[in-house]
Amino acid sequence: MLLNRTIDSYHFGSAVDLAESQLRPLTGLFHHSASSGVSILGGRTAVIPAQMDGIGSVVIKHYRRGGLLRYFIKRRYLKLGKTRAQREFELLDTVGKFGINVPQPIAFAYCGRLFYRAWLITREIHQPVSLASLSLQDEKKTGRAMASVITQISSLIQNQILHVDLHPGNVVADTAGTVYLLDFDRGKVYHGTRQQLKNRYRTRWQRAVNKHGLPKILTEMMQNGLK
Structure with missing residues (x-):
């Protein structure tokens, strides 16, 4: 069950009870410029690091539009039911219970009624390196990481969960090697x-690897692992 709290014009949701003193400092960061990094695959991230009392290091994800609409409405969305932040929060919570390694969801927030802006707060992953970058540096570590990726995708398939854009830029390893x-x-x-779902994962993965000229081990292990 989600716990809800409103602070000024910001509506928060979380799975555990978070005090106003933990959440209010985050609102001051929501409209700061997020650090934007361009990965090897060209994907963009928009996150702000923060500290939460009793939680530790977290990151705040800003939701930004893609496609042509981003030139007209960059960060606002029409509210029809749950916000994008709430949907991602709930999905992260669900797949985490399947044993899949995902950023631990801490809370989500939004402001606005008809049109809204949204943010997702997750626990920080320590010094993450994308699989796309790793594949260009260390074949042995890439092989170990791919074995973990295949196990986790297999679990997603078994539980009928579609990640619509899973590619080597959306997979990271931390300093301990956890993927x-x-x-x-x-x-x-x-x-x-499940076979159709498996094919979607393989096709999206292979398209990204081929498009960006990444090492063939990424495709070969995926094709062999998801038979």
């Missing part, structure tokens, strides 16, 4: 067959 799957925005329960 995480990122960016479940727009992810959902898949209503086709």
